[in-house]
Amino acid sequence: xxxxxxxxxxxxxxxxxxxxxxxxxxxxxxxxxxxxxxxxxxxxxxxxxxxxxxxxxxxxxxxxxxxxxxxxxxxxx
Numbered sequence: 001x002x003x004x005x006x007x008x009x010x011x012x013x014x015x016x017x018x019x020x021x022x023x024x025x026x027x028x029x030x031x032x033x034x035x036x037x038x039x040x041x042x043x044x045x046x047x048x049x050x051x052x053x054x055x056x057x058x059x060x061x062x063x064x065x066x067x068x069x070x071x072x073x074x075x076x077x
Contacts, residue, residue, distance in 0.1 A: 053073045056071070
């Protein structure tokens with residue numbers, strides 16, 4: 001009662017979505033996602049690398065995880 005596990009010649013699909021075509025689609029999709037994330041990461045890094053700031057107060061006033069840390073610097077345009 002295990003069922004018919006043999007495949008007929010007309011049911012076998014090398015280029016089905018589970019075969020070579022599926023592997024190629026998955027590879028292209030993953031490489032596209034990798035390329036997009038890399039591009040947006042480089043653009044973000046470039047924009048933040050040229051975003052200079054000036055410290056207003058003493059550095060000892062800056063706390064580790066405080067919401068008041070944004071008061072200690074200002075962006076230079």
